[in-house]
Amino acid sequence: MPPSEHAPPPAAPQTALRSGNPEAWQTLAQATIEGWGRDGRPAAELGGDDLARLTERVPLTRGMGRSYGHSSLPPARWPVVASSIFADRILRFDTESGELCCESGLLLRDLNRLSLPRRWFVPVTPGTASVTIGGMVASDVHGKNHHSGGTFGEYVTRLKMRVADGRIVECTPQEHADLFWATIGGMGLTGHILEVTFQMQKIPSPWIWERSERLPNLDAFLDRLLETADEWPMSVGWVDCLSQGSRLGRGHLNLGRWATPQEAPRREPKPRPAITIPDIWPDWIVNKPFMRIFNELVYWSHWRRVKTGIVSPEKFFYPLDVLRKWNRMYGRNGAMTQYQCVLPHTAGRGATRALLELLRREGGAGFLCVIKDCGAEGRGLLSYPMPGVSIALDIRITPETPRIVDRLNEFVIECGGRIYLTKDRFTRPEHFRAMEPRLDRFMEVRKAWDPHLKIRSAQSIFTLGDPP
Amino acid sequence: MKKVVLVGATRGMGRAVARILAERGDSLFLLGRNAAELGKSAEDLSHRGPANGAPVAHAPLDLEQPGSFAAALDAASAALGGIDCVVLSAALFAQQDALEEDAELARRLLEVNFTNTIVFCEEVRRRMLASGGGTLCVFSSVAGDRGRKPVGIYGASKAGLSHYLESLDHKYREKGLVTICIKPGFVKTGMTAGLKPPPFAGEPVPVARQVVRAIDRGTPMVYAPGIWRLVMLVIQNLPRAVMRRVGF
Numbered sequence A: 001m002p003p004s005e006h007a008p009p010p011a012a013p014q015t016a017l018r019s020g021n022p023e024a025w026q027t028l029a030q031a032t033i034e035g036w037g038r039d040g041r042p043a044a045e046l047g048g049d050d051l052a053r054l055t056e057r058v059p060l061t062r063g064m065g066r067s068y069g070h071s072s073l074p075p076a077r078w079p080v081v082a083s084s085i086f087a088d089r090i091l092r093f094d095t096e097s098g099e100l101c102c103e104s105g106l107l108l109r110d111l112n113r114l115s116l117p118r119r120w121f122v123p124v125t126p127g128t129a130s131v132t133i134g135g136m137v138a139s140d141v142h143g144k145n146h147h148s149g150g151t152f153g154e155y156v157t158r159l160k161m162r163v164a165d166g167r168i169v170e171c172t173p174q175e176h177a178d179l180f181w182a183t184i185g186g187m188g189l190t191g192h193i194l195e196v197t198f199q200m201q202k203i204p205s206p207w208i209w210e211r212s213e214r215l216p217n218l219d220a221f222l223d224r225l226l227e228t229a230d231e232w233p234m235s236v237g238w239v240d241c242l243s244q245g246s247r248l249g250r251g252h253l254n255l256g257r258w259a260t261p262q263e264a265p266r267r268e269p270k271p272r273p274a275i276t277i278p279d280i281w282p283d284w285i286v287n288k289p290f291m292r293i294f295n296e297l298v299y300w301s302h303w304r305r306v307k308t309g310i311v312s313p314e315k316f317f318y319p320l321d322v323l324r325k326w327n328r329m330y331g332r333n334g335a336m337t338q339y340q341c342v343l344p345h346t347a348g349r350g351a352t353r354a355l356l357e358l359l360r361r362e363g364g365a366g367f368l369c370v371i372k373d374c375g376a377e378g379r380g381l382l383s384y385p386m387p388g389v390s391i392a393l394d395i396r397i398t399p400e401t402p403r404i405v406d407r408l409n410e411f412v413i414e415c416g417g418r419i420y421l422t423k424d425r426f427t428r429p430e431h432f433r434a435m436e437p438r439l440d441r442f443m444e445v446r447k448a449w450d451p452h453l454k455i456r457s458a459q460s461i462f463t464l465g466d467p468p
Numbered sequence B: 001m002k003k004v005v006l007v008g009a010t011r012g013m014g015r016a017v018a019r020i021l022a023e024r025g026d027s028l029f030l031l032g033r034n035a036a037e038l039g040k041s042a043e044d045l046s047h048r049g050p051a052n053g054a055p056v057a058h059a060p061l062d063l064e065q066p067g068s069f070a071a072a073l074d075a076a077s078a079a080l081g082g083i084d085c086v087v088l089s090a091a092l093f094a095q096q097d098a099l100e101e102d103a104e105l106a107r108r109l110l111e112v113n114f115t116n117t118i119v120f121c122e123e124v125r126r127r128m129l130a131s132g133g134g135t136l137c138v139f140s141s142v143a144g145d146r147g148r149k150p151v152g153i154y155g156a157s158k159a160g161l162s163h164y165l166e167s168l169d170h171k172y173r174e175k176g177l178v179t180i181c182i183k184p185g186f187v188k189t190g191m192t193a194g195l196k197p198p199p200f201a202g203e204p205v206p207v208a209r210q211v212v213r214a215i216d217r218g219t220p221m222v223y224a225p226g227i228w229r230l231v232m233l234v235i236q237n238l239p240r241a242v243m244r245r246v247g248f
Helices: A011-019 A022-026 A051-057 A108-118 A133-138 A177-183 A218-227 A288-301 A313-317 A326-330 A350-362 A401-415 A429-435 A439-449 A458-462 B012-023 B035-048 B066-080 B096-101 B103-130 B149-175 B204-217 B227-236 B240-245
Strands: A044-046 A080-083 A090-093 A099-103 A156-162 A168-171 A192-199 A208-215 A234-239 A251-258 A306-311 A336-344 A369-374 A388-396 B003-007 B027-032 B057-060 B085-088 B134-139 B177-184 B221-224
Touching (some): A168 A177, A177 A439, A218 A234, A251 A288, A306 A313, A388 A401, A401 A429, B003 B012, B012 B204, B085 B204, B103 B134, B134 B204, B149 B177, B221 B227
Parallel strands (some): B003 B085, B134 B177, B177 B221
Antiparallel strands (some): A234 A251, A234 A369
């Protein structure tokens, strides 16, 4: 039947929801739920406007599912996850101080659309606007301004959560501070985030003044990345990780700041039309020669050595959002992951080159390699960034991938760096523990609020070593 | 700029329509059952409107309590300084099996979706005709287009409502009362989130845009998404022998 839009969730999940019995969900978990890497698992997604009710008896809440691996996938034994995307209201906004309170499913794209004309912007934005504010807290996202502005979590002032025992709790840096800082970057494992209060940033204009440079190799790239850090509040670079020898790591460095009212055009930036990538590609389409040509074209598309000018925030912050569902490019059955790690400055210059060479030797190199420098470590107990160079690499999933990730992880541990859980799919518990001395404290807080680790994800089982 | 009263704008399609109206600067007033939810939605809509716009206000209205209708509309009219348009998207829904088992639930659903919705529309009609006209936009459903197994009782309530809305439009359009009957097909909102979307399922924002366009143009009947007009045309013309066999 074509149910009318007035239809509430159907009767069957209601029963399972009331029963709170993990087994009751097994029969309903017919749909496949996947993260951005498209490596899905059967599970049921529970949606509705009332997030507080939805989260009463589920092990996990997810937003847009833009984390790459299994961060937003529920455990196989209790395959149900609440979706926050219909809980997307702005509950308060103080036009004087810029403090905003919203339900956790508010989409960043919608917030940007509303806030730019009013000359406000989120203090930190990730590389896609297709994320929820709740997801930004759970991943403690960082952006092009990490070296100058830190992570999103530093601007969060209050969280309203449903914790494992069913209570709804408000936490701030003062009140239940342990829960608060464990939740910032805690991958949704400390409780269901219902509402988020955070500080918006006043901007002088809704446009970005951008300077981009084409750089011939990795050394030049890293030099410029660190040289420009003081002058430019925002920076990020794309690097060609398929080229070899002296050309390894050639790429573009994008620097930016908010344009002053004098520089900015009078008009407001228009939303860019996006195209949706169809799901028709054979799995082999993203292969070595294809990527090599692609990278060559991208590199030389920046013909002039230096370009400056005004660009829209959408183009500057979210270049890939112009291709909706670009993850489909890896083929209809193709799954991919990303490997993102930060190598501390103490590991030295050569570490970045060594990592890229290791990846190329192992045969995992892909399209996308993004490098950026990170500033101080955030206060979130599992917050990803630390002072150093952050490298993000796309990797197509093949039977070889777990081995490649192991090799990369061993290298990162040696350097004293760490990986970004939001992008990860294959890191083993012993590796994660070795790179994350803060894990014990995180687990201590988590267990204080959730002794039986009821709230968990497929990732927390695989990578943090939770019980299945 | 229009003065719009919305019934059922805290969730689903009503929420999506209200946001479009708010962002373009219409003055809104919300009516509904749950005061806390109304407050949150009013706040949300206030932040979507123009920076210097008045905050969105709200008042209680329960479609199970016809006695509350006049006072609710009085409050809305007083707050907005008149009413140009009323959008009603609130209704009850239950699965056919549940309705067949529970006579009281069936009675409540029929009363809310049919009797009381029409009583509310009549109240709006009298007021709008007295004040020189306006637009009444009501969500019915494609479920009312043909007697079908899974939506017998719910569909009957919507069939009756569609019938009434059409006659209202025929009779009073000349006098300035424009009636719009929206027939949503499957739209992916919070309320259908647990269901497997059928082919041609719509997204709330484009569907809401379609509804707002209909309000602006005075289109008397809208299938949303538009493809459902065709789907329902086929279903309406299927022979009874086929309808008895199929499950939709």
